[in-house]
Every structure is written in C-alpha cells, then in structure tokens.
Amino acid sequence: MEFRILGSVQICDDRTGRLIVPAGAKQRALLGALVVKACQVVPSDRLVDELWGQRPPGNAANALQAHVARLRRLRPVAVGPGGQRHEWLVTRPTGYVLRLNGAETDAQRFTRLAAEGRALIPADPAGAADLLRGALGLWRGAALEGSGRGAICAAEASLLEESRLVATEALYDACLRAGREEEITGELEELTVAHPLRERFYELLMTALHRCGRQAEALAMYERARHRLRHDLGITPGPALRGRMEAILHGREGADTEADPVEGAPRRHDDTDLRTLRDEVAWLRRRVELLSQEQRDLGGRLDRLMAQDVPSL
Numbered sequence: 001m002e003f004r005i006l007g008s009v010q011i012c013d014d015r016t017g018r019l020i021v022p023a024g025a026k027q028r029a030l031l032g033a034l035v036v037k038a039c040q041v042v043p044s045d046r047l048v049d050e051l052w053g054q055r056p057p058g059n060a061a062n063a064l065q066a067h068v069a070r071l072r073r074l075r076p077v078a079v080g081p082g083g084q085r086h087e088w089l090v091t092r093p094t095g096y097v098l099r100l101n102g103a104e105t106d107a108q109r110f111t112r113l114a115a116e117g118r119a120l121i122p123a124d125p126a127g128a129a130d131l132l133r134g135a136l137g138l139w140r141g142a143a144l145e146g147s148g149r150g151a152i153c154a155a156e157a158s159l160l161e162e163s164r165l166v167a168t169e170a171l172y173d174a175c176l177r178a179g180r181e182e183e184i185t186g187e188l189e190e191l192t193v194a195h196p197l198r199e200r201f202y203e204l205l206m207t208a209l210h211r212c213g214r215q216a217e218a219l220a221m222y223e224r225a226r227h228r229l230r231h232d233l234g235i236t237p238g239p240a241l242r243g244r245m246e247a248i249l250h251g252r253e254g255a256d257t258e259a260d261p262v263e264g265a266p267r268r269h270d271d272t273d274l275r276t277l278r279d280e281v282a283w284l285r286r287r288v289e290l291l292s293q294e295q296r297d298l299g300g301r302l303d304r305l306m307a308q309d310v311p312s313l
Contacts, residue, residue: 004140110160114131
C-alpha cells in the first residue's frame, strides 16, 4: 500500500492497482492530515480545526467520529498469518493515528530519492539527474491538492512545494554538469516564467544560454530578472545572480554553476566567482538603504497629502 499526497490524496494498492480516493473535501482533509502525521497520534481537537477551522459544528466530536468511520470503510483491515489484524487507522484516547504497517508515502519516496540525487551530483551528474527526474516524476499536481486550508495540510503543502523547487534546481544543476545545456534551456525558460522571483532559475538559465553561445540572451535574462525583482520586491539581484552576470559579461568559463548537494547549505562557486564577506555586507547595506529611502519617500508623500486642504463632507 502507498499513501499519496503529492497531488490529490489517494491510497494505492500496488497488488491490485486499485486507487482509493476519498470523496469530499472533509474526507480528503482528514486523510491528508493523518498521512502528514503518519505514525503519530493526532489530537482530535487538531483534526476538528483541520476540517472546520473557526466554525466547528456543535457536535464536533461526533462529526469527526463519523468522518473517521467513513474513512475506515475505504480500506478494509488487513488480516495477516494466524488471523492477526493490522488496522491502519487506530483510535487513541486523545485522537487518531495512521499506521503505515510497512507502507510508504509518496512524499517519503520523493524525499529519499531527491536526497540521493543531490548527494550524487559531484560524482555522477548524469546519474543524479536521472534520480532527480524520477523523484520529481512522483508529483501528480500540487501537494495535498483539494485537501482544504487547515493548518496541518497547508503547512505540509508549503514545505513539500519548497522541497520540489529545491529538487528542480538540483536537477538542472546536474544537467548542466552533465553537459546537457542545449536540452534544458526551454524548460528553464518556462520555470523563470512560472517562478519569476526565484533567482536560482535565472542563474541556471543564464549559464545554459552562455554555454550554448547565446551570451546576449543570457545578459538579457539578467536584465529581465533585475527588472522583475525591482518592480515586485523593491530589491536588486543577489550576489550569486550578479556574479553570474559579471562572469558571462567578461567571457569567463567560471560562469558555470555548482550547487552544494546538501540541501540548505550555501552554494560554492569557482574562485573567479567568490564573494568576500565585505562584499556581502556592502550588498546588504545597499538593500537596506534602498528600502529605507523608499520608506522615507512614502512618508514624505503621506505628509504632503495630510497637509493638503481636504474639503469637509
């Protein structure tokens, strides 16, 4: 059995190929929350909040029990050798717990495969790219799609979506290291459109374009990123993206990209692209000054508006 949350919430029986799909948003939210917290007791009050938020029914405890009973009927209790019963949804004094009983969630598989792929990048980028594509291929849509906006599902969906983007960045880093730049420029262009504020995708695309001999397009991509960041966030591109632009502008092969295989660790660059601590501090100061100037400008405009004569109503 596999519990799936990388898309709509499902239970898949690998032996028969049967898909078990809960009907209704409340059932999907309940199963999604239990899968997210698999092997942990989820308190009943948290599940009530997950399903009804600030407007629980008057008989919330009974309503929750009814939803749990319907969920149990979706998958019969497995009976092992000797008649031993293996319940997958167990009632506890304070709440409920979903037992995997040796099963795996697709989120767990994705996390494992993505970690293996990132770790393999330095030694075997082509193999790493295959592993990462396999991990990303487990996604069927947005995480916990259709499971409502409860705190448990919403928080997990955000974390999974960020992990998906990190794995996607690692995939294209591996592809570049494997010399597949011509194969991925189109995909990276789509990603910069879909995620216009994520600087890493611009950086990877600029590198791919540069390696394909399209220097002017690579520099134009930097200008596009700079304009979007300035317009939407009021900031300038970060050191990594600026460093990529400068390396391409000066025709340095150091415009190649290297990502650290450990998620969350700082990326390492060639010696030609290193930023000193002083550079970083200066850049941060410029960003703070920019934001402070905008705040002062806004305050000045408000003062001028307040000073104007406002006709009485």
